[in-house]
Amino acid sequence: MKNDRLLASRKGHVRKTLLLAALLLGALVMTGCYMEPDRIVDDNNGLAAVTGGQQFQNIMTATPAVTATPTPAPTADNQQVDWSSWDFGNDTATNPPSNVIDIGATTGATTGVTVGLSTPSPTPGTGTSTGTTLKSGSTGTSVKSLQQRLKELGYYTGSVDGSYGAGTVSAVKDFQSANNLTADGVAGTKTQEAIYSYYAKKKTSSSSSSSSSSSSSSSSSSSSSSSSSSYTNGKTNIYLKLGSTGSQVKILQNRLIVLGYLSGTADGTFAETTEAAVVAFQKRNSIYADGVAGPTTLTKLYSSSAKKASSVVANLGSLKLGMTGSGVRALQQRLKDLGYYTGSVDGSFGAGTQAAVIAFQVDSGLTADGVAGKSTMNALYGATGTGGSSSTGSDPDTYGKTATTNGYTTISSTSKTSVANVTALQSALTSSGFNTGGLDGDYGSVTIQAVKDFQASRGLRVTGMAGPSTQRLLYGGTSESGSYSKLETGSTGTAVKNLQYTLYELKYYDGNITGTYDEATANAVRLFQEVNGLTMDGVAGQETQRRLYSSNAIPCNI
DSSP: HHHHHHHHHHHHHHHHHHHHHHHHHHHHHHHTTOOOOOOOGGGGGGEEEEEEEEOOOOOOOOOOOOOOOOOOOOOGGGGGOOOTTTOOOSOOOOOOOOTOEEEEEOTTTOOOEEEEEEEEEOOOOSOOSSSSSOTTTTTTTHHHHHHHHHHHSSSSSOOOOSSSOOHHHHHHHHHHTTTTTTTSSOOOOHHHHHHSSSTTTOTTOOOOOOOOOOOOTOOOOOOOOTGGGGGGTTTTSSOOOOOBBBOOOOOOHHHHTTTSSEOOOOOOOHHHHHHHHHHHHHHHHHHHSSSOOOHHHHHHTTSTTTTSSSSSSEEOOOOOOTTSSHHHHHHHHHHTTTSOOOSSOBBOOOOOHHHHHHHHHHEEEEEEEESSSSHHHHHHHHHSSSOOOOOBBBBBHHHHHOOTTTTTEEESSSSSOOHHHHHHHHHHHHHHHOOOOSSSSOOHHHHHHHHHHHHHTTOOOOOSOOOHHHHHHHHOOOOOOOOOBBBBBTOOOOOHHHHHHHHHTTTOOSOOOOOOOOHHHHHHHHHHHTTTTTOSSSOOOOHHHHHTSTTOOOOOOO
């Protein structure tokens, strides 16, 4: 029994020990569970002590403001955009870097902050590339934008009329040449992108023309290196043609030598060789090629925009066995054109060239010495004619004193004009901003100068006489209407005279008023058609004459 009690006592101690251990273990477990005590009742914590206990208020926590973070934008030439001026830790607006601008801005959906898309700074031009090729004959607003941009850059001086004529072609060529592009006069995508770009080069006085000259012969190198003083005294209000002689012819020849159309030494005699060079210059510079150096040709010839020759056309002076250079090359080419020379055009006066010269001299009744002197050279270039205009007919200045077309008759100081007509002219000039000295009906020096100023401002021939075309452009309102007979090569009569003088007033024609529709007249018509956006066929049909005799006629701008 005693043993049983002892055993029961031990079991009781064990149970107490286990129970105590369990309690200790539970206490240890409970120590890992922590609950934050209630907040102290404090206004700053959103609690208010009131009678009867605590009243809990909603705790309002401000939502942090979202600050727009600018997204770096792509830049030209893979350059890193400079974001250093931005303050990313400031909630206020900050101007973007100077080399990034906003285009097509979008608005953040939640913040209302404008986020800009970045692009390189645009060109200061007036337009952008159309993606469409523009060329001779193109018309419309795209052409107008192109002309305006070329005018801003200094390459175009004509009217911004939306018609892609010879003047626009020339301006595009000059731009292309100055900006290292193919100088073809066609405004394709690359050319337009360059024209409207920030990097477009403006025209300077030293800008080269769209055509480069070939190397000249040794005989003309000294002349080619002469300064502009050799032609700055050249007159532009005269006519030089076959038979003309004197200092003005010499100045003309020196200028043609400088531009690479002639080689040799100027002699002051306008013979067939000089005429051939003039024709080549006219063709190269989009002027009616009649071989007569009149005001339009001379003005262009002595200007800084005159295009150089691709090769020498003729030589002034003698060429003989053993000589070399571009003058010899021109001689060989001419002999080849006439069927006398079959060798290589290499600029070396050898036995084959000498034999060809002798053969030509024999056929032409000249001394057969094999030397291409002045007589032989002039005969060579006169053998088949060079397109020279007829010496017959009236000088345009003389003819213009009494010119009449479509109801308008020339008003001048020498014409028999009523006082009323002179007063009306003075009134129109005054309204256009040209001072006539009053409306006194006297066609005096002040009125003459006013007419000249108006003609110069509109691109007309400056004569001081208010011819039919001057009056049409001054008064305006003459529509493109009327019925006209077709005029073409071979046509003759008063209608051709009217055509020729009107083309003269508009600076397309330089020859005499002959009344014969020759090649020079046809060339002038073609140029008029090109500048005015008409079909270039050299035929003066209804459409051409209606434009020519209207207030909408565009004067020659090249």
